Amino acid sequence: xxxxxxxxxxxxxxEQSLFLDRIEKRKHRILWIQIAxxxxxxxxxxxxxxxxxxxxxxxxxxxxxxxSAIAMIQDGTLFYHVFTTLWExxxxxxxxxxxxxxxxxxxWWNPFVCDVLEPYLxxxxxxxxxxxxxxxxxxxxxxxxxxxxxxxFTSVIVTIMNVLTGFxxxxxxxxxxxxxxxxxxxxxxxxxxxxxxxxxxxxALKINVGLSFVGVIVGEFLVAQAGLGFLIVYGSQxxxxxxxxxxxxxxxxxxxxxxxxxxxxxxFLLRKRHL
Amino acid sequence: MRxxxxxxDVSLHYHSKNGETPAVSHLNLEVFQGEFLSIVGPxxxxxxxxxxxxxxxxxxxxxxxxxxxxxxxxxxxxHLLEWRTVKENALLGLEIKGMLTxxxxxxxxxxxxxxxLGAFMEQYPSQLSxxxxxxxxxIRTLAIHPDILLLDEPFSALDYQTRLTVxxxxxxxxxxxxxxxxxxSHDISEAISLSDRVVVFSARPATIKNIHTIELSIGExxxxxxxxxxxxxxxxxxxxxxxxxxxxxxxTTTS
Numbered sequence: 019x020x021x022x023x024x025x026x027x028x029x030x031x032x033e034q035s036l037f038l039d040r041i042e043k044r045k046h047r048i049l050w051i052q053i054a055x056x057x058x059x060x061x062x063x064x065x066x067x068x069x070x071x072x073x074x075x076x077x078x079x080x081x082x083x084x085x086s087a088i089a090m091i092q093d094g095t096l097f098y099h100v101f102t103t104l105w106e107x108x109x110x111x112x113x114x115x116x117x118x119x120x121x122x123x124x125x126w127w128n129p130f131v132c133d134v135l136e137p138y139l140x141x142x143x144x145x146x147x148x149x150x151x152x153x154x155x156x157x158x159x160x161x162x163x164x165x166x167x168x169x170x171f172t173s174v175i176v177t178i179m180n181v182l183t184g185f186x187x188x189x190x191x192x193x194x195x196x197x198x199x200x201x202x203x204x205x206x207x208x209x210x211x212x213x214x215x216x217x218x219x220x221x222a223l224k225i226n227v228g229l230s231f232v233g234v235i236v237g238e239f240l241v242a243q244a245g246l247g248f249l250i251v252y253g254s255q256x257x258x259x260x261x262x263x264x265x266x267x268x269x270x271x272x273x274x275x276x277x278x279x280x281x282x283x284x285x286f287l288l289r290k291r292h293l
Numbered sequence: 294m295r296x297x298x299x300x301x302d303v304s305l306h307y308h309s310k311n312g313e314t315p316a317v318s319h320l321n322l323e324v325f326q327g328e329f330l331s332i333v334g335p336x337x338x339x340x341x342x343x344x345x346x347x348x349x350x351x352x353x354x355x356x357x358x359x360x361x362x363x364x365x366x367x368x369x370x371x372h373l374l375e376w377r378t379v380k381e382n383a384l385l386g387l388e389i390k391g392m393l394t395x396x397x398x399x400x401x402x403x404x405x406x407x408x409x410l411g412a413f414m415e416q417y418p419s420q421l422s423x424x425x426x427x428x429x430x431x432i433r434t435l436a437i438h439p440d441i442l443l444l445d446e447p448f449s450a451l452d453y454q455t456r457l458t459v460x461x462x463x464x465x466x467x468x469x470x471x472x473x474x475x476x477x478s479h480d481i482s483e484a485i486s487l488s489d490r491v492v493v494f495s496a497r498p499a500t501i502k503n504i505h506t507i508e509l510s511i512g513e514x515x516x517x518x519x520x521x522x523x524x525x526x527x528x529x530x531x532x533x534x535x536x537x538x539x540x541x542x543x544x545t546t547t548s
Contacts, residue, residue, distance in 0.1 A: 198350065205389050209389065210374065
């Protein structure tokens, strides 16, 4: 009477294995071309600098960047700047996501306040947040706190918008499910609305990594004390383009690593929660 | 027979910007303890509104509803929460009501065992078939020891074949647990096969058109076997006609 699920098929036909092979081959080809593109970019850059097609003084060149990287690793300055930027970014996007989610919860809780604040949120969302960076620095001071505040501000509005949309898109029938058991609004939030939106919050976290980096770099440009943003601005002012280019590349690697680790964390959490 | 639910002159109006819509109009109905009552009617006739009122989610605009017992509401879809195990899903209602006692938990485990879900307790809903999911939803409703079950087209999200088996299963479970049930459906066969009485609603605003007491000559039977009874077709035709008249009149008014 009670129907059970069928076990999955195990034996693979020849055509199926050929099909799987083709997919595998395509994947490999893509990876190799990606690596080749990267390598040839740097080789071309190096060759262009050696042959003086470009001026290495203003374009830098991979070997010079490598040398200054070694020097900066040896005297510890590179790690100092990297960790400064990393710290500010992590604090910025964690606070941004946390605060954004919290505000989204409050707005979901009170639809009237939500309707009142909606036009302001839309305008703030459209506004390039970095435009406010100088103001924030004037208010908070020329220090790391301002940089974190700028990073937080760049990510908080988007988080509110995304998470709130997620909250509001919850199936009304699922809310009814809680209500027919006599559940309160708090229980609706805790049992359904929040857990159902964990993917949405994790997605906000992913978006916020990038945004937080923008905020931090702009903040470091202005505060100009430490960090990769400072290195970029300072390097360009004293014509140490090796520093500038190196910083940009390190920043790219940093951002990619951060995004990947969030993506992994997301995958882990979603699998754990069977979403 | 003891009356467990009674509606006296109940009306309900919906308010929207475009005006007021009467959903239910001067309804009088009594439901007896232990009976299985179905309500059929054209779609959008206010059947679901009636269940919402019985469950206390909506207040009637006028009239009185008296209910002598605990209500359990089974929604159209199973709405199992994907991040909870089967058992955790079945315990949701108890959790919300603050009734998560060891006795109640073992009652839920017992129900899961009894209705073929024992091996799936620690699994997640994504691993269950549509019929199994619906059974978990029923157990979640039964867990709070309701006296009256409200079933809002609980099989309509399933494909036809699953639907037949699941309605058979759910019907048997409800009879076995000796619950009073009020089923809302637009499937006439389903209503006849499951019920002691079938109430036919008119188009919106809902009023009672007729009440059929289903008496079949085949004795002890499962809902599925009911469909083979000689009287089945007769009931079907009569109810069909009562619903059909409305479709005809709607056609003439729209054309």
